[in-house]
Amino acid sequence: MSRGFRDADATQALSEQAVAEAIDKIVHREDSAVQAAGDGLCVDCGRKIGSERLAAVPNAVRCIRCQGAWEQANRY
Numbered sequence: 001m002s003r004g005f006r007d008a009d010a011t012q013a014l015s016e017q018a019v020a021e022a023i024d025k026i027v028h029r030e031d032s033a034v035q036a037a038g039d040g041l042c043v044d045c046g047r048k049i050g051s052e053r054l055a056a057v058p059n060a061v062r063c064i065r066c067q068g069a070w071e072q073a074n075r076y
């Protein structure tokens with residue numbers, strides 16, 4: 001996860017303070033995902049599930065990326 005975070009050009013432009021605040025938000029989101037799955041956060045990676053995906057699948061518990069991986073692992 002940290003690799004993708006570092007690769008983002010926009011993130012590199014942020015000051016250390018801003019990066020720390022961003023990390024705080026991400027950590028908080030992950031806490032929320034653990035406490036309340038199904039609130040729009042992916043249960044696997046803790047990131048926000050896209051609003052388009054939630055509109056199509058209101059009860060989605062995984063982001064599109066994790067759902068794809070899950071379906072590959074649970075193919076039937």
Ligand SMILES: [Zn+2]
Pocket residue numbers: 042043044045046047062063064065066067
């Ligand atoms: Zn995910």
